[in-house]
Amino acid sequence: MWVADLMYDNERRLANLDVSDVQLEWNGNRFVSGSGSCAIVWADDHGSSKIPKQIGDWFAPFGAELQIDCVIGSGVFAERVPMGRFMIESVPEATESEMLWQERIIHPGETFRLDLKDGLQRIIRDRFAFPTASRSTSVWDEIQAVTGLPVVRNVPDQTIATPVTHDEDKDKATSKLFDRLGAWPMLSPSGVLMARPKAWPDPVDELGEGVVSAPRTLTADKTYNQVVVEGKNQSGEPIYGVRFVEEGFLRARNTDGSKSPFGVATYGYSSEYLTAQDQVDAYADELLPRVSRIRGVVREVTERFNPLREVGDVLRFKDGLVRVLTVAHSDATTRMTVEVPDE
Known part of the structure; x- marks a missing residue:
């Protein structure tokens, strides 16, 4: 059984909402990995309507969130399992019922659908207004400064050796900061920002x-056999690290220099946090085995x-x-x- 709480500004406005036709999915290949939809079934003793019509309405897609959980039980035992905190992205369809009762319009019951996205959607919306210098030498501190989200530091911190300037979208800057941690960004079921390590953890x-x-x-889609990593040295000049698969079925070229049967599929990566030649070379060494095998x-x-x-x-x-x-x-x-x- 699905159940949801309506949240706004971290405060619970409505608890234990009746939700149906819940569809939730997470895709680790996307920055905003969590999305979905559900239907709100609403009826109360006052015959009121909760279908949002303007900014400020409780289910309007202007800051309202749903905490969606799953209740699992057997007999008298039941446990509420948190599934995810989702922003209300849109209200694609609504069915409103009206009737006249004692000279006033009441709403005996209504159903409306909500499209949902996880909280990382806010980072995509919130671009840097102008080039912004990094504020910290701690990667985790800089992640919190860029995103404005609460974080759980579930992997070891790294140092930003040289200050950088963020001159791109915040989601791209956030992804590069997590790259420094050897991880991807993810949200916990309660909406807290965490790291999903790229290295395989122990089975659960x-x-x-x-x-x-x-x-x-x-599939060969998104499988690469060459990487080009770009950084900037202390003078602001670009530096490159290039690595390619030298043998096997994914070799980039044959031993005589001719094209291999697979050909060359190049994966490019750039980061202002790579400021020395040994750094871009080391990251290219780390990146090549990962992108030449993933998926x-x-x-x-x-x-x-x-x-x-x-x-x-x-x-x-x-x-x-x-x-x-x-x-x-x-x-x-x-x-x-x-x-x-x-x-």
């Missing part, structure tokens, strides 16, 4: 009897509804490990795309 569960299907797919083999897993699945989880499955790339929940099932590591 096993995919077992609940799996309905798990077909295997293989090489994936499986589309469907299992019985499991609200505990999260993007980034490592799971035991059959004869190996897999890592969750996307998660989508409906009332009966949980669908996941999982990455299979290359041998």
Whole structure:
């Protein structure tokens, strides 16, 4: 059973809302990974309407949020599992019922849908008004300054050795700061900003009897065999680190210098936080094995509804490990795309 609280400015305006047709999904390949939709079913003793019509209405898409949770129970036992804090992005459709009662219009019941995005959408909306210098030598401190979000420092901090100027969108600046931590940004189910490490953590569960299907797919999309990393030295001049796969099926070129069967697929990366040649070279060395293997083999897993699945989880499955790339929940099932590591 789904339940939601309406939040505004971190205050709960309505608790235990009746929500239906809940569709939630998370995609680890996107900056705003969480999105979804749901229907609000509203009826009260006063015959009031809650369909938003203007700025300031409670469900209007101007700062209102839904904390969506799942209630799981058996007999007298029940547990409320937090699923996510979502901004109300739009109200795409609403059905309003009216009737005349004792010379006044009342609303005996109504249903309206809400489209939802997680809180990182605010960072995309909030661009730098002008080039802005970094404020701190701590990466975590700078993340908090750029995003304005509460953070949980769940990976070790790093140092910003040389001050930089943010002259791009805040989501891009935030992603580069998390790169320095070896992670991607993610939000906890309560809306707190955390790091999702790029290195595979220890497995947290096993995919077992609940799996309905798990077909295997293989794609070359977003698989690269060359990386070009760009930084800037102390004088502001560009510096580059280039690395490429030298052997195997993903080699960039043959030993005689001719093109390989796969060809060259180049992944480019730039960051003002890389200020010396050894830094761009080291990051190119780190980046190449990651982008030359990621999403090489994936499986589309469907299992019985499991609200505990999260993007980034490592799971035991059959004869190996897999890592969750996307998660989508409906009332009966949980669908996941999982990455299979290359041998």
